[in-house]
Amino acid sequence: xxxxxxxxxxxxxxxxxxxxxxxxxxxxxxxxxxxxxxxxxxxxxxxxxxxxxxxxxxxxxxxxxxxxxxxxxxxxxxxxxxxxxxxxxxxxxxxxxxxxxxxxxxxxxxxxxxxxxxxxxxxxxxxxxxxxxxxxxxxxxxxxxxxxxxxxxxxxxxxxxxxxxxxxxxxxxxxxxxxxxxxxxxxxxxxxxxxxxxxxxxxxxxxxxxxxxxxxxxxxxxxxxxxxxxxxxxxxxxxxxxxxxxxxxxxxxxxxxxxxxxxxxxxxxxxxxxxxxxxxxxxxxxxxxxxxxxxxxxxxxxxxxxxxxxxxxxxxxxxxxxxxxxxxxxxxxxxxxxx
Amino acid sequence: xxxxxxxxxxxxxxxxxxxxxxxxxxxxxxxxxxxxxxxxxxxxxxxxxxxxxxxxxxxxxxxxxxxxxxxxxxxxxxxxxxxxxxxxxxxxxxxxxxxxxxxxxxxxxxxxxxxxxxxxxxxxxxxxxxxxxxxxxxxxxxxxxxxxxxxxxxxxxxxxxxxxxxxxxxxxxxxxxxxxxxxxxxxxxxxxxxxxxxxxxxxxxxxxxxxxxxxxxxxxxxxxxxxxxxxxxxxxxxxxxxxxxxxxxxxxxxxxxxxxxxxxxxxxxxxxxxxxxxxxxxxxxxxxxxxxxxxxxxxxxxxxxxxxxxxxxxxxxxxxxxxx
Numbered sequence: 264x265x266x267x268x269x270x271x272x273x274x275x276x277x278x279x280x281x282x283x284x285x286x287x288x289x290x291x292x293x294x295x296x297x298x299x300x301x302x303x304x305x306x307x308x309x310x311x312x313x314x315x316x317x318x319x320x321x322x323x324x325x326x327x328x329x330x331x332x333x334x335x336x337x338x339x340x341x342x343x344x345x346x347x348x349x350x351x352x353x354x355x356x357x358x359x360x361x362x363x364x365x366x367x368x369x370x371x372x373x374x375x376x377x378x379x380x381x382x383x384x385x386x387x388x389x390x391x392x393x394x395x396x397x398x399x400x401x402x403x404x405x406x407x408x409x410x411x412x413x414x415x416x417x418x419x420x421x422x423x424x425x426x427x428x429x430x431x432x433x434x435x436x437x438x439x440x441x442x443x444x445x446x447x448x449x450x451x452x453x454x455x456x457x458x459x460x461x462x463x464x465x466x467x468x469x470x471x472x473x474x475x476x477x478x479x480x481x482x483x484x485x486x487x488x489x490x491x492x493x494x495x496x497x498x499x500x501x502x503x504x505x506x507x508x509x510x511x512x513x514x515x516x517x518x519x520x521x522x523x524x525x526x527x528x529x530x531x532x533x534x535x536x537x538x539x540x541x542x543x544x545x546x547x548x549x550x551x552x553x554x555x556x557x558x559x560x561x562x563x564x565x566x567x568x569x570x571x572x573x574x575x576x577x578x579x580x581x582x583x584x585x586x587x588x589x590x591x592x593x594x595x596x597x598x599x600x601x602x
Numbered sequence: 603x604x605x606x607x608x609x610x611x612x613x614x615x616x617x618x619x620x621x622x623x624x625x626x627x628x629x630x631x632x633x634x635x636x637x638x639x640x641x642x643x644x645x646x647x648x649x650x651x652x653x654x655x656x657x658x659x660x661x662x663x664x665x666x667x668x669x670x671x672x673x674x675x676x677x678x679x680x681x682x683x684x685x686x687x688x689x690x691x692x693x694x695x696x697x698x699x700x701x702x703x704x705x706x707x708x709x710x711x712x713x714x715x716x717x718x719x720x721x722x723x724x725x726x727x728x729x730x731x732x733x734x735x736x737x738x739x740x741x742x743x744x745x746x747x748x749x750x751x752x753x754x755x756x757x758x759x760x761x762x763x764x765x766x767x768x769x770x771x772x773x774x775x776x777x778x779x780x781x782x783x784x785x786x787x788x789x790x791x792x793x794x795x796x797x798x799x800x801x802x803x804x805x806x807x808x809x810x811x812x813x814x815x816x817x818x819x820x821x822x823x824x825x826x827x828x829x830x831x832x833x834x835x836x837x838x839x840x841x842x843x844x845x846x847x848x849x850x851x852x853x854x855x856x857x858x859x860x861x862x863x864x865x866x867x868x869x870x871x872x873x874x875x876x877x878x879x880x881x882x883x884x885x886x887x888x889x890x891x892x893x894x895x896x897x898x899x900x901x902x903x904x905x906x907x908x909x910x911x912x913x914x915x916x917x918x919x920x921x922x923x924x925x926x
Binding site: 421422424425426428429430431432433434436437438440441442444447448449526530533534537538539540553556557560561564567568570571574575578579582583586 | 616617620621624625628629632633640741742744745746747749750751753754756757760761859860862863864866867870881882885886888890893894896897900901904905908
C-alpha cells in the first residue's frame with residue numbers, strides 16, 4: 264500500500280460550499296456587474312478630495328456665490344441671472360459637462376459633482392457600517408433566541424415583536440430627534456450630534472428585527488440537526504457548539520442578508536438626512552444633497568436628480584447582488600422585507 | 603377557538619404595554635439633554651421649564667413619569683405642544699388623519715391591482731423575457747427613494763410637462779377634502795398615490811411571483827393538473843388563492859404602518875397636510891410632544907390593526923383556527 268500522491272487527492276476532493284457558491288456567482292453576469300458598479304462608486308467616493316482638487320479645482324464645502332469659472336475658454340459667473348424676461352433673481356449655474364462644475368452648482372455656489380462624491384463617502388460608509396453592526400447584533404439576538412429557546416427565546420422574540428410594531432422610519436426619526444440637538448451621553452462617553460456614529464447606530468438598531476428573525480429560524484433548525492445532537496451527546500460545551508457548529512452554518516444567511524440590509528440602511532440614511540436629522544451640515548450625504556436640491560428642483564433639477572440616481576444605482580446593485588448570493592448559497596429563509 | 607382569540611388578545615395587550623414603554627424610554631430616558639428641555643422646546647424661559655417639570659413630574663421617579671405621560675396621551679388627551687403655543691396635540695392628529703387615510707387607501711388600490719397582475723403574469727411566463735423585465739422593474743421600484751421619486755414627479759407634472767395635454771389637468775400641490783369636491787380630491791391625489799405605490803408594487807409582485815413559483819411544486823397543484831384543468835385556471839383559482847394568504851397578511855401590516863406615519867416622506871414632498879407632514883413640521887421646530895404622540899398613536903394603531911387581521915384569520919382560515 265502506498266500513500267496516494269498529494270496532487271490527485273486534491274483534485275478529487277469535492278469543492279466546499281463557499282467555492283461552489285463563488286463558482287455559481289461567477290456565472291451570474293448581473294450580480295458581477297452590480298458588484299463592479301458598487302466597487303466603482305466606492306472607489307470614486309474615496310477619491311473625492313482628489314477630484315475636488317485636481318479636476319473640479321474647487322472646495323465643495325465653501326460657499327462660492329460671488330465666484331466665476333472658465334468653461335471652454337469662456338468666463339462665466341457661478342450665479343447667473345434667471346431666464347425670465349426681466350432677468351430677476353439669480354440661479355446657480357447649470358451643468359457645464361466640463362471638469363469644473365460638471366453637474367452645476369447648488370444654491371450656495373458649490374460644485375454639485377464634487378459634493379456628490381463627498382456625499383457618497385458618508386452615505387456608503389454609514390450604510391455599510393450600520394449593516395455590519397445590525398448583522399452582528401441580530402446574529403447575537405437570533406442565536407441566543409434560537410439556541411437557548413425557552414424563556415430567553417420568549418423574551419427576545421417579544422422584544423423583537425415590539426420593535427417590529429413601530430413603523431421603522433418613525434422609530435429612526437424618534438431616536439434621531441432626541442439625539443440630534445445634544446448628542447448621546449453614555450456616562451463618560453459623549454457622542455456629539457454631528458458624529459456619524461449616531462446615524463450608524465440608530466439605523467443598525469431599527470433593522471435588527473428584520474435580520475434577527477431569519478437568523479433565529481435558521482438556528483432553531485440547526486439546533487435539531489444531527490451533528491449538533493452528536494456534539495451535545497459528546498459533552499461539548501454549549502459555547503463551543505455555538506462557535507464551531509452553529510455560527511459557520513449561519514454565516515451563509517448573514518452573507519445573503521448583508522447586501523439587503525445595507526440597501527435598506529442606505530435608503531433609511533438618505534431619508535433621515537433628507538429630513539435633516541441624519542448627517543449634519545456642513546457634512547454631506549446623498550440625502551442632504553437631495554434636500555439641497557429641493558428648492559432648486561424646477562430651475563436646476565440636476566442638483567437633486569444626480570444624488571437620487573446614485574442612491575438608486577447602489578440600492579439596485581445591492582439588491583441584485585443579494586439575490587445572486589441567495590441563489591448561489593441556496594439560502595431560502597433569508598427572505599427580506601422592505602419598508 | 604375562543605382560547606386562541608383570548609391568547610391573541612393577551613399578546614396584544616402585552617405588546618401595547620411594551621411599545622408605550624419603549625417610546626417613553628426613547629423620548630425621556632435617552633441619556634443626553636434634560637427631558638424638560640426636550641418638552642419645552644427651543645429657548646424656553648425658566649418659568650416654562652419649571653411649569654413643564656411640575657406638569658410632567660420630571661422631578662419624580664420614572665414609573666410615575668410614565669404614568670403621567672400615558673394619562674396625558676390617552677385618558678385626558680391634554681398633551682400640549684410648547685413649541686406651538688400650547689396647541690393640543692391629540693386633536694391635531696385626528697384632524698390630519700383623513701388626509702393620510704385618503705393617500706394610503708388610493709395607493710393601496712393601485713399597488714394591490716398592479717402587483718397581482720405583474721406577479722401572476724411573471725409566474726405564468728416564468729423564465730421568459732417578460733418575467734425578467736417585470737421582476738427587474740419591480741426591483742427598480744424597490745430601489746427608488748420615495749422622496750426623490752416624488753420630486754421628479756413634481757418636476758415633470760408641475761413644471762416641465764405641465765403645459766402639455768398629458769399633465770395640464772394636474773392641480774397645484776396640496777389637498778382637497780373628499781367631502782368638498784370629490785373630483786378635485788381625486789385629481790390632487792393621483793400622482794401621490796402612484797408615487798407611494800411604486801415601492802409596494804415592486805415588493806408585492808416579487809413576493810407573489812416567488813410564492814406562486816414555489817406553490818407550483820405542491821401536491822394539490824399537481825392534482826389539479828392531473829385532473830386536466832387548464833394552466834390559467836390552476837394558476838388563478840388554485841395557486842393565486844393560496845398565495846393570497848401571505849399577500850393579505852403582508853398587506854395588513856404595510857397598510858397599518860403607512861397609515862401610522864410611514865407615508866411621511868410622500869406627504870412632505872407633495873405638501874399633503876396628513877399625520878406624516880405634521881410629524882415633519884414638529885421635527886423642524888423640535889416639537890417633541892407632537893412627535894411622541896404621533897409615534898405612540900401610530901404604533902398603537904399598527905398593533906391593533908395586526909391583531910384585527912389575526913382575528914379575521916382565526917375566523918376565516920380553518921388551518922389557523924384548528925391548529926391552536
